[in-house]
Structure formats: C-alpha cells, structure tokens
Amino acid sequence: MTLVTFVFFTALVAVLTWVFTRKADHHTGVGFFLAGRSLTFPFIAGSLLLTNLSTEQMVGLNGDAFTHGLCVMAWEVVAVVALVAMALFFLPRFLKSGVTTVPEFLEMRFDKTTQVLTNLIFLAAYAVILLPIILYTGATGLLDILNVPELTGIHDRRTLLYLIVIVVALIGSVYALWGGLKSVAFSDTLNGIGLYIGGLLITYFALVKLGNGSFMTGLDVLPQEVKPNAFNSIGGPHTTAPFFTLFTGILLINVFYWCTNQQIIQRTFGASSLAEGQKGVLLTGAFKLVGPLFLVLPGIIAYALLKNEVTASNQAYGKLVQLVLPNYLAGFFAAAMLGAILSSFNSALNSTCTLFSLGLYKRLLRPDGTDAEVVKSGRWFGWIITIVAIVIAPMLDNMQNIFQYLQEMNAIYFIPILAVVVVGMLSKRVPAIAANVALVAGVAVIAIGYFMPGIKEYVVQMQKYHFISVVFVLLVAGMYLYGAVRPLKEAWVQYEARAVDMTPWKYAVHIGVLLLVVVAAIYVWFADFSVLQDVPAETPIATQLVE
Template identity: 50%
Template sequence: MFLTIASFVCFTSLVAFLTWRITRNSDVESDEGYFLAGRSLTGVFIAGSLLLTNLSTEQLVGLNGDSFKDGLSVMCWEVVAGISLVILALVFLPRYLKSGIATIPQFLETRYGRSVRSVTAAIFIVAYMMILLPFVLFLGANGLNGMLGLHVKFGVSELTMIWMLLVFIATLGGAYAIFGGLKAIAVSDTFNGAGLLVGGLMITFFSLQLIAGSEGGFVGALAKIEAADPDAFQSLGTADESTHWPTLFTGVLLLNFFYWTTNQQIIQRTFGAKNLAEGQKGVLLAAFFKILAPLILVLPGIAAAYLVITVEDTQMIESVGMTDDGSWNTSRAYGALVARVLPNWLLGFFAAVVTGSILSTFNSVLNSAATLFSLDVYKQYISPSATGSQVRRSGQ
C-alpha cells in the first residue's frame, strides 16, 4: 500500500512541478493570456491536450467494455475521430485562427448575428455545467474506484470512496483551471497524456503476455484470440452490434464532426496556437494517435473477453460478474483486466495517470465554461466596458 501511494504522489507531484516550471512566467492576468494561453501553444502541447481532454475513464471503461462484447468493430469511434481531426486541421482551423475568435459562438456571430451567439453560448454553458461536469466527475470517480478497487484497499464503503475521489478531483482540477488557465491545462495534459499512453500500453502488453504464455509471443496471443472467436477482429460491425457499419456514415460521422470541429471544450486549445502551422501540427499529431488508440481502448477488452469466455480465468470471471439479465457485466471488464495483469508496484503509477486523464477532462470543461461566460455573457451583457483583467476575473 505504501508503494502504491508513494508512486501515485510522486507522479502527480512531478506533473504539477513540471507544469509550474514551464508556465510560471506565463501571462494569466489578461483575458487572452488566461483563456487562450496568450496564443503561444505549440503543436506538442495542443496534441497532448486534445487527446487527454477527450480520453478519460469513460473511454477506457466504456470502449473496452464494448469491445469485450462486439470486438474490433467499436474502433470506428477512434478511426473516424482521426478523420474528423484532419478535417479540423485543413478546413476549419485556418478559418478559426484567421477570424481571431476565442469561442465558437463568436464564430457563429459573424455569419448569423448576435442572437445566435448568445443562444449558442447559453446552450454550451448549461450543457457543460449541468450535464457534462457532473457526468465527468461521477464516472471518473466511479471508474477509477472500479478499476483499482480503492474502497477495498482503504477499507471504506464504495460510496465513501467515490465521494472522496469526487472532492479530490474537483479540488485539484479546479486549481489547475482557476490559477493556471489554459496553458497550465495544456501542459499538464501533455505530461499526463504521455503517462497514460505508457500505462495503457502496459495493460495491453501484460494482457497479451498472459494470453500468449510461453508460446508464440504477441502474434501467438492474437492468433489464439482469433482461433477462439473469428469475429473478434472483424472491423465492420454487424446489425446486432453497437456500431453497425452503415452508422459510420451517419451517426458516428456526424457526432465526431461536431465533437472534434465545433465543440468548445475540445478545440479551445487550438485557438491558443502560436500560429496556424503549430495548430495544424498539433491537430494532425492528435489524429495520428487517435488512429493508434484502439491499442489502448479496444484491444484490452478483446483480451478480457478471451480470458473470461475461452480461458475461463477464475479471477476474471469473479471480477467481471453477471448483470441481472444473465449477460457479462462488460463495464467491469477493463477494471478486472487491470487487477489481473498489472503488478502491484505499478498500481500507484497507473492510478496517477488515470486520475490525470479525469482531471484533464474536468478542468478543460471548467475552463471552457468560464471562457464562454466571460467572453460571451459577461463582456457582452454584464460589463461591456470591462478591461481584460476584469473579464479574466469574471471567469475565475
């Protein structure tokens, strides 16, 4: 337990220290410095922040749970996201940066007028504060506890542990968003993202290693899975799966286009790009990693299904369990796999990077909501003559 807590504190503290070190001389007094990082973000930080703002426990748990049931076909969410990011880089971002906007409602105002800007800003703010933030906090805390079994390790009830995690995430995430602004968020996202990439690949590595045993290596592990379930690696979903292939051209495509090209929470860091070239580099780098994301978000779920259904691994079966209708509880698949394959000495590090992913989503939503309120509500209606510093304080 001591080693777990120590490694968690060390990694979290390291990210905080590096973030402070890089951003300590940044301008957080003006509205542009606070909300747009002084338009100084380079491609690496834009890519890291884009990825980690998107990636949290709902993806780790949810997509791996879907792949447990449906196999590789659920990777469409990640692949289409990559396509959407390319379109953002080549089509939308040049127009956004040329217009000099800080929010999507500002962009809409140039074509549709002030009333559309106001309505859109109100919709975003209400959706973020009343729906997305509570959703991110609860699912993050619940997912983290489910993956690592923290309530058992600390000897408290599950509800108590979730409340403790809620307070911790909200406090730490709020500190980044309130005191550091967008630049602190983007920098910390990048370091946490690197950690999550390593941690996620470790789960995949250990899972395939367990399946392969002493025979065949990773290729052998994949061959075993395919032999047991030939449909596991079918990339096109069938009618009885959650992503039937025709939906790639309807719901999946439209949702991804909105999410990656017009969602303030996601693309605000691209508005803070140093220039168009850096912005496009960051977005295209993020697209590259989204294409590779199934290695972390899909393949572990397929491995978990093999261990449960084919190998009938006792620990995995007990951890996954059944739902009331007699089907496997796929929402527990990833957590069960983590508990099964991750060495105890890595538990604290993995907890830290997962916590970082939750923090990233939380503080990004908080920062975007503050940006929308300050620039589209406070500056427009409450105090039109406010200085940049006053506008910034209205969002803190």
C-alpha cells in the same frame, strides 16, 4: 507501493506544470483563455489527445469492445477523418477571425442572439452531461485500479464515489481556474505521455497473461477465445457502431467533437500560427490511429480472460487492470489515469469559464468590464459549475453503458451547433433568424425523438445515429431554403483579425490525404461484410438499408 508511486507521479506533474508555467500571463483574457496564442504543435497535440482521452473512453470504449468487438474502434478511427477536416477546412476559418470561442465566431457570422443561444446550449450541456460523466467514470476507474476500499478501509461504494469525485473535481479546478489554458495544455502533455505508455502496457501484460507468460502465444490464442466477429471492423446492426452509421451519425458526432466543440478546439485557438495548429491537429490524427490498441483491444482480451467474471461491460477494463498489472506499476498507471481524468475535467471547465466570461459576462452583463474582472467572473462561475457536477456525478452510478449514453446525449446539442457552424462558413447570405431557429428546433427535435413515448420507439427502430443525421440534413436544408427566399441584402464577408501568421503548413494536405488512406486501409484489412445480413426482425429500417 501503489499509493507511494501514485502520489509521486501525480505530484511530479503538478510541480513541473507550476515550474514551467508560473510566469505565464494568467490575468488577461488572451493569456488566461488562449495561453497568449503561444501554443506550438506538441502541446496542441498533447492537450487535444488527453482532453479527449479519459476514463469514459478507457472504461467505456473497452467495455463496448468487451461486448461488441473491434467494430467500436469507429469512435477512434473515424475521428481521424474529422481531424483532417479540422486542419484543412475549419481551423483556417476560425484563426482568420481571431476568435476565442465558437459562439464568438457565430456572432460575427450571424448576430448576438446566435452567440447567446450557442453559449447557453454549451454551458447547459457541459454542466449536466459532460462534467458529471467525466467525474463519475474517473471515480469508478480509480476505485478499481487503486483498490480504494482496501487502501482506505471504507467499503461503502457510494461514500467512496462521492469522496473521489470531490477530490478529482477540486484538483482539476485548481489547474483550470488558476493556471488557465497554458497550465492545462502543459499538464495534459505530460499526462498524455504517461497514459499512452500505461495504456499500451496494459495491452502487453494482458496478452502475456493470456499466453501464460508469452506475448506471442497470447496473440495466437486470442482469436480462439473471443466471440465470432470480434475482430471484424464492420459492425452489424445489433452492435453499438453499425457500419452504416459510420457515414451518418458517428461521422457527424466526430466532426462536431473535433471541429466545433469548444472544450476540444480551444487549444487550437491558442496556436501560435496556422501552421503550428495544423501540425498539432494532424499529429493528433496520427496518434488516434494507435488508440484502438489500448482503447479497444484490452476490452476484447478482457472477454477472453474474464468472460465468466464480468457482469457489466463497464467493469471489464478495471478488472482486467487489477488482474494483469504488476503492483509496482499500479500507482504509475493510476496516476496516469488521474491525469486523464483531470485533463478532461479541467479542459471542459476552462472552456465553460471561457464561454461564460467572454460570451455572457463580457457581452451581456458587463460590457465595460476590465480583463481582470472578466477572468475573475470565469473563476467564480467555474466553482459553481464544479459544485453542480459533483452533485450530479454519483447519480450516474446505475448507468449500464456510459460511453454510449455520453455519445447519445451529446448528439442533442452537437448536431444543431454543427449545422449552424457549417452553414455559417459555407453560405454568404443565410440570415441570423434561420440559424437561431435551427439551434432551438434542432435541440428540441432530437430531445423529443430521444425521450417522448411513441416517437422514442420509432427512433430506436430507425437507429438513433441515422435519426440525428436526418435532423442535421433537415436543419442545413431549412437554413439554405430560408436564405434563398429571404437572403441577406449584402453577402457576408469574413473579418480578418491577423492575430497569428496564417501561412498554412506546406505538408498539411499531403499528411491529411495519407491519414485518410490509412483509415480506409484499416477498415478494409479487418472487414467482413457478411455481418450486415444479420438483421434483427425488430429493425425494419436496417433491413431496408441492407436491401
């Protein structure tokens, strides 16, 4: 029954996607990479959500909650702040220039070198960090939820890991490399509905299990069965989301991710108008407020039910699903999980192809290439990147905290690119040389801080999220200082492409403010600041911050 329902729901999404997008333009650059600039707000929101929501969150964030409690909701709730910034500040500027990629915008603002550097940084990060992690966490999640060893008769974990990684990568590649952004966005929306329903059902069934058949009893019992401060929104310095980092590294990583990360914001570039884009982004923010109910709460419940059985936090969610999910729903939920994995993978792969085709192939290798040649180059490059990701993914099998690893590795390239985009949008006279040096220096400094002995230990004491915020401030200040000493002779004027209707949604500011108020209310409601006094002796920087 599990296998039948899994295949049925997976095939249903594929068939519906083919039926509704088969006549779309898959042969021109705008059609393949931007869905012909035809996306409306439901598809933008659905695609944004499911591109973001994958097993590195379902497994990783719930694993963090198993260990650290509610404070890890920061990754979901602070994202709302970034989405408001995207809707009101970043998106209007991107759509005004009619760009297809973030590096293309930076070329308009600075020069071709800035565009090439940003492209190369994105491509390297997606190939060796993002895509392998998506495949690995997806494979491990499906291993547990589908109980693949029993279904296949293969009990060697390494073999199964490779097989699932290959299958997921191949299916995701078909969506991304043949269907283009429109197919990706449509399938994301269908899978997003399934995953939201499935995720909330896991929380419901887990509480019923905890309450011995009663949902309300489960709610009453839960606070008594978990660690102290498990429901505290304020993270102490010993957690993976310390409170002060909400205003430094965690905020910056979220702003980059939702405002300048090509994998995520590409579907907003395909909006049919600024108003549709803003509605889609803000609707995503509203849905993110619901996220902790199935991305954090199940991890806390897993501690109450399985604290004596889980040896590694990344196992918590899979074991919880096995324990509480009825057999008749296992296939549906596994199909929804596969949809989430495919969504994140094919979106990242589609963005990788876009960056290569439009940023390197069209700009450097074949400036006179036709639209068909540009799309074809992207497809070939996509297959190469897929193979690289397949090879790397199983090597992550011994990673203890995959979600934390992903965020820290992302910061290496997130922070320099964000600094350059922000300065590019806010300044008029900072020259290209300042941006180019900031990109290279930012990546180098963060990588040295993370990996070089001696310096690495100091960064750990300082708290990595504070470290990257200091780097961000230094990069921005350095660019502005250079611009003050050697400014552009003529102030930069942003090009207006008139690619879409730029009339803003009349309720955008009102809804944005409302979302920010709700974020603050959530934190205040669950806050207990006494944990900030619990400062380990080995973190002198944190002690100084509290004092």
